[in-house]
Amino acid sequence: MMRIGIDVGGTNTDAVIISDDAVLHAVKSPTTADVMGGILAALEKLLAEAGVAADQIGALMIGTTHFTNAVVQRREVSRAAAVRIGLPAAATLPPFVDWPEDLRALVRGPVHMLRGGYEVDGRPLVPFDRVGMRAAARAIAETGVDAVGVSCVFSPLNPDLEKEAGEILREECPGIAITLSHELGRIGLLARENVTLMNASLVMMARKTIAAFGEAMQRTGLTAPLFITQNDGTVVASDEAAEFPVRSFASGPTNSLRGAAFLSGLQDAMVVDVGGTTADIGNLVRGFPREANNVVHVGGVRTLFRMPDLLSIGLGGGTHCDPDNPQSIGPRSVGFRLPQLARVFGGPDLTTTDIAVAAGLIEIGDRARVADLPKAYVEAALQRMRDMLADAIDQMKTVAAGVPLVAVGGGAFLIPDHLPGVSEVIRVPHASVANAVGAAIAQVSGEVDQIFTDMDRATAMEAAQSRAKANAVRAGALESSVQLVEMEDLPLAYLPGNSLRVRARVVGEVRM
Amino acid sequence: MPAAPFELTLDDLDSMAIGAWILGTGGGGDPYFSYLEAKQHLADGKRARIIDPLSLADDAHIACVGQMGAPIVKQERLIDGPVIASTVTMMEDYLDKKFEAVMLWEIGGNNGFQAVLTGMLLDIPIVDCDAMGRAFPQADMTTFSICELPAYPWTMVDLRRNKMIFAEAEDWSWMEKMTRKACTVIGSSAATCKSPRTGAEVKSSTCLHTVSQALRTGRAVKEARRAHTDPVAAVVKSEKGCVLFRGKIGDVMRRTTEGWLRGTIIIDGLDSDQGKHMELAFQNEFAVAWQDGEVIATVPDLICLMDTASGEAIGTETARYGQRVTVIALPAPAILTSERGLKKVGPRAFGYDLEFKSVFPQARGAEVSR
Numbered sequence: 001m002m003r004i005g006i007d008v009g010g011t012n013t014d015a016v017i018i019s020d021d022a023v024l025h026a027v028k029s030p031t032t033a034d035v036m037g038g039i040l041a042a043l044e045k046l047l048a049e050a051g052v053a054a055d056q057i058g059a060l061m062i063g064t065t066h067f068t069n070a071v072v073q074r075r076e077v078s079r080a081a082a083v084r085i086g087l088p089a090a091a092t093l094p095p096f097v098d099w100p101e102d103l104r105a106l107v108r109g110p111v112h113m114l115r116g117g118y119e120v121d122g123r124p125l126v127p128f129d130r131v132g133m134r135a136a137a138r139a140i141a142e143t144g145v146d147a148v149g150v151s152c153v154f155s156p157l158n159p160d161l162e163k164e165a166g167e168i169l170r171e172e173c174p175g176i177a178i179t180l181s182h183e184l185g186r187i188g189l190l191a192r193e194n195v196t197l198m199n200a201s202l203v204m205m206a207r208k209t210i211a212a213f214g215e216a217m218q219r220t221g222l223t224a225p226l227f228i229t230q231n232d233g234t235v236v237a238s239d240e241a242a243e244f245p246v247r248s249f250a251s252g253p254t255n256s257l258r259g260a261a262f263l264s265g266l267q268d269a270m271v272v273d274v275g276g277t278t279a280d281i282g283n284l285v286r287g288f289p290r291e292a293n294n295v296v297h298v299g300g301v302r303t304l305f306r307m308p309d310l311l312s313i314g315l316g317g318g319t320h321c322d323p324d325n326p327q328s329i330g331p332r333s334v335g336f337r338l339p340q341l342a343r344v345f346g347g348p349d350l351t352t353t354d355i356a357v358a359a360g361l362i363e364i365g366d367r368a369r370v371a372d373l374p375k376a377y378v379e380a381a382l383q384r385m386r387d388m389l390a391d392a393i394d395q396m397k398t399v400a401a402g403v404p405l406v407a408v409g410g411g412a413f414l415i416p417d418h419l420p421g422v423s424e425v426i427r428v429p430h431a432s433v434a435n436a437v438g439a440a441i442a443q444v445s446g447e448v449d450q451i452f453t454d455m456d457r458a459t460a461m462e463a464a465q466s467r468a469k470a471n472a473v474r475a476g477a478l479e480s481s482v483q484l485v486e487m488e489d490l491p492l493a494y495l496p497g498n499s500l501r502v503r504a505r506v507v508g509e510v511r512m
Numbered sequence: 513m514p515a516a517p518f519e520l521t522l523d524d525l526d527s528m529a530i531g532a533w534i535l536g537t538g539g540g541g542d543p544y545f546s547y548l549e550a551k552q553h554l555a556d557g558k559r560a561r562i563i564d565p566l567s568l569a570d571d572a573h574i575a576c577v578g579q580m581g582a583p584i585v586k587q588e589r590l591i592d593g594p595v596i597a598s599t600v601t602m603m604e605d606y607l608d609k610k611f612e613a614v615m616l617w618e619i620g621g622n623n624g625f626q627a628v629l630t631g632m633l634l635d636i637p638i639v640d641c642d643a644m645g646r647a648f649p650q651a652d653m654t655t656f657s658i659c660e661l662p663a664y665p666w667t668m669v670d671l672r673r674n675k676m677i678f679a680e681a682e683d684w685s686w687m688e689k690m691t692r693k694a695c696t697v698i699g700s701s702a703a704t705c706k707s708p709r710t711g712a713e714v715k716s717s718t719c720l721h722t723v724s725q726a727l728r729t730g731r732a733v734k735e736a737r738r739a740h741t742d743p744v745a746a747v748v749k750s751e752k753g754c755v756l757f758r759g760k761i762g763d764v765m766r767r768t769t770e771g772w773l774r775g776t777i778i779i780d781g782l783d784s785d786q787g788k789h790m791e792l793a794f795q796n797e798f799a800v801a802w803q804d805g806e807v808i809a810t811v812p813d814l815i816c817l818m819d820t821a822s823g824e825a826i827g828t829e830t831a832r833y834g835q836r837v838t839v840i841a842l843p844a845p846a847i848l849t850s851e852r853g854l855k856k857v858g859p860r861a862f863g864y865d866l867e868f869k870s871v872f873p874q875a876r877g878a879e880v881s882r
Contacts (some may be wrong), residue, residue, distance in 0.1 A: 086589070090589060090591075092549050092592045120584060120585045120699065120768055121768070180796075189590060213606070290821075307732055359847075397740050456526055487833045488833070
């Protein structure tokens with residue numbers, strides 16, 4: 001069976017067919033405002049040009065930078081209410097406390113801090129303020145926000161109060177999108193709460209976006225299962241992905257890193273992926289993205305995500321340039337409207353693509369439309385872009401020596417052949433669709449999160465691991481390729497017997 | 513000559529958070545939350561004034577504050593400055609005497625910040641010293657205990673504002689036992705004001721200038737990051753330590769018992785340590801490091817687990833499978849490696865039948881003057 005990988009970027013929707021571990025065909029088509037149109041066009045073009053029938057496709061894997069772009073650009077995020085159960089603990093550090101001011105201004109809805117939560121041994125911290133919770137839910141309903149994030153002290157140990165709060169919110173705020181923190185994170189209240197609130201602010205957009213993916217597929221006649229790629233380079237079923245957009249947050253860059261490794265054959269290198277909106281810089285170590293070890297900041301917000309260590313800067317093919325000041329580039333982007341808005345395509349906006357055309361780096365659109373740009377302005381703008389890239393690359397380097405840099409993404413033409421700190425800029429075939437390639441080669445994961453009672457630790461861990469493995473194989477993983485990626489155990493002193501909660505996560509290649 | 517007083521800037525708070533987390537040797541809790549709170553206080557115009565302990569009058573009346581409990585609890589319940597500050601006013605009420613300044617109980621981890629928050633909130637100077645020179649899990653593992661200073665009275669406040677006074681204790685071991693029980697009852701996390709000290713006691717019986725050490729360590733990490741050089745190497749150089757092991761965490765086992773976090777971490781070797789294994793045992797802080805069954809380092813030498821790439825310290829409660837780490841050792845203050853010191857903070861005090869053999873041949877074990 002063949003697989004289709006799609007990357008829905010802010011500017012372009014790329015699609016590839018992978019057959020026998022090689023790229024059979026690739027297409028690029030503009031992302032549309034409704035998302036669906038762009039995917040439909042890409043899929044139809046891909047199947048027609050490759051001469052492949054819909055029933056030859058075994059799986060469709062979609063990766064998207066949609067959610068991360070929303071946060072980076074501070075747009076399309078919903079206002080979210082925050083409910084934290086845990087007073088009198090942490091009164092001086094309320095929800096959103098360490099968010100960057102501009103994002104907080106967009107997302108912070110009503111904040112309710114209530115008495116409740118658990119001790120480390122599972123006893124209640126103080127009795128849960130159920131009356132206050134009901135009142136908070138009613139107050140949230142009145143403000144009309146369409147999302148809410150709920151966190152509770154020690155909820156990874158016992159999710160009951162978060163679930164109860166979720167029920168009350170469902171009753172009082174019909175239709176509101178609810179994210180509960182225990183579903184997204186582990187011990188570490190502030191970081192878990194941050195991820196929860198960010199997820200809440202993106203659910204509405206994610207549901208709409210993923211529904212559009214499904215509709216495009218249906219119209220093309222594809223009946224293969226639809227998967228959405230996640231931060232760690234694995235996939236999940238699309239309906240689950242819609243409720244947890246933050247899990248797909250870094251999937252675009254993860255896919256481009258994995259795609260760059262696949263296309264270049266390099267195992268160790270830096271990778272820069274220039275899309276329409278951002279340039280994402282990461283490191284490949286033995287063919288996989290180098291993960292951030294501890295604290296990951298997303299859009300300036302501190303999280304405890306397990307994701308590739310990436311630096312995103314607002315420099316893509318559609319990034320705005322100020323015609324009066326060559327030093328002022330981005331972070332706003334025309335995004336998917338590049339073919340309408342960029343000057344070389346007859347539009348009114350000056351973008352980095354226009355600068356590249358004026359400088360002769362690439363031939364697209366009508367060069368005459370940028371002929372009026374003074375040479376000095378073009379030079380200064382190019383130098384500014386070089387400086388932005390050099391600075392970002394410098395920040396991401398872990399060694400002082402020059403390293404090879406694989407340039408991928410639709411805007412790879414913005415990467416000059418020589419950059420400070422880079423030994424060689426490597427360009428690969430299909431570079432402009434590297435993340436679609438990465439999506440197509442995404443792995444399958446299996447997870448268990450289960451309480452084992454009256455079992456010694458080693459036996460419980462082994463049992464969890466083999467069940468996670470079975471889940472992965474059931475989800476389509478090749479048994480011999482399955483590897484353990486995460487393992488965590490939490491003793492539950494408040495339960496009778498010798499109870500241990502074990503979480504294990506494994507990944508493996510897709511079985512063909 | 514005592515050093516001139518200085519005020520912590522925003523950048524200093526950041527350096528201190530990085531440095532104190534490293535000196536915490538895996539314990540003391542992540543300083544981030546209290547750093548965040550200190551930042552808010554600074555923005556509100558409150559000041560963190562640091563004074564040299566050598567500038568204190570012999571009869572100065574000095575408070576000493578710290579959190580006790582399991583670090584994992586602080587990850588969830590966080591910490592509120594007003595609660596720790598309230599232990600000091602409670603002690604003032606109890607003794608009917610105002611404090612002139614506040615010193616740190618332990619520099620390591622989040623606890624390094626408790627005196628800073630208290631100083632900011634009560635507007636009193638913070639003394640540049642602590643009673644551990646690192647972090648330790650018990651009250652009897654302090655310079656005060658080593659020097660046999662009075663162990664009482666203590667005040668204790670929990671987040672529900674349950675308040676306790678421990679009026680008298682036979683010795684530090686009894687104070688430890690009593691307060692630990694109380695701490696466990698209130699959720700394995702408690703704010704405490706320890707027995708007050710005179711200026712003379714502070715000068716003779718603490719680890720001096722450890723706030724400055726944390727600032728220096730943090731700055732070394734930040735400078736290395738800026739220069740893209742190895743931040744772990746920068747710390748080793750700045751604090752005259754050495755690298756013990758490089759690898760990837762293969763297993764973490766943790767248990768919260770009796771108000772402590774205990775367990776072991778197994779590290780599988782990478783690079784020049786390929787094929788080797790290191791095991792770290794901890795009781796809040798790292799106590800012993802074995803390499804393939806052989807003891808490599810023990811308390812009171814500082815055993816620090818660090819993120820190989822970023823140079824960030826990794827706590828016993830945040831270590832997890834797959835992390836790329838470097839284990840380093842830093843020399844302990846001489847007061848801890850003295851004969852009397854080792855009785856309180858050597859490997860036997862942690863239940864290991866091992867002689868202390870410093871990683872650092874130059875450790876002299878100088879006797880403490882009183």
